[in-house]
Amino acid sequence: MSEQPQITPSTRATATASGREQRVADTFVALADTLVDDFDVLEFLHMLCDQCVELLQVSAAGVILLDEHGGLRMAAASSERAELLEVFAVQNEDGPCIDCVRTGAPSASADLTADAFRWPRFAAAAHECGFHAVQAVPMRLRRQVIGVLTLLKADSNGVHDASTRLGQALADVATIGMLQQRAIGNADLLAEQLQTALNSRIIIEQAKGVLSVHSNNLDMDAAFTALRGYARSHHQRLSDLARSVADGTASIPEILAHHT
The missing domain is CATH 3.30.450.40 (GAF domain)
Known part of the structure; x- marks a missing residue:
């Protein structure tokens, strides 16, 4: 040996x-x-x-x-x-x-x-x-x-x-x-991107709240993990997915499955 x-x-x-x-x-x-x-x-x-x-x-x-x-x-x-x-x-x-x-x-x-x-x-x-x-x-x-x-x-x-x-x-x-x-x-691109990101954060907060309400014990950190995990696995922009959650057009159960 x-x-x-x-x-x-x-x-x-x-x-x-x-x-x-x-x-x-x-x-x-x-x-x-x-x-x-x-x-x-x-x-x-x-x-x-x-x-x-x-x-x-x-x-x-x-x-x-x-x-x-x-x-x-x-x-x-x-x-x-x-x-x-x-x-x-x-x-x-x-x-x-x-x-x-x-x-x-x-x-x-x-x-x-x-x-x-x-x-x-x-x-x-x-x-x-x-x-x-x-x-x-x-x-x-x-x-x-x-x-x-x-x-x-x-x-x-x-x-x-x-x-x-x-x-x-x-x-x-x-x-x-x-x-x-x-x-x-162009000269305004960065400002536009940063402003869009800052505005999108509000939508993400709303989406986290929606996911939390639709689950029994999901805290806000876990809700964000689910949102981000689904966006990555489906090649979606985080802000776009958050907007669809906030306006009720996304599949909440499918997104919640990504919180672990």
């Missing part, structure tokens, strides 16, 4: 690091592949948030964008709690994410309880949502800021420097890709 190779902590760590590097590479490829003509901005931003949670050792992530009038709007989040917190930050104009998008510079708190004096309303809301540390990185190309990527942690030991750097790299790739769409088309 041939001798089996010995698995040591060192080889296990090497395999783990190699696997993570592959996931990072796959994520950048996926972000690039999504940026085709007429790409779905909302799906793109949700994928960005999900990959941040997957790769950066954070509990949740969210994106806030500047709309065509310079106002702030919550665009995407990896969970319902993160979405609620980002909406709260926009409504109250308080938090590291707001500072980040206004200044174009990263803003962070390793312990929001200790930093409550800086962002009193945001810190209290974050605590209610189960988050105790935050890192906000700008979605910016040179002087042009289009939004902010917010990384949230449930514990209060801050977001690691390596995760922050990778988060900034992901935000940079997303920003470059979205700005590139404007260069491909």
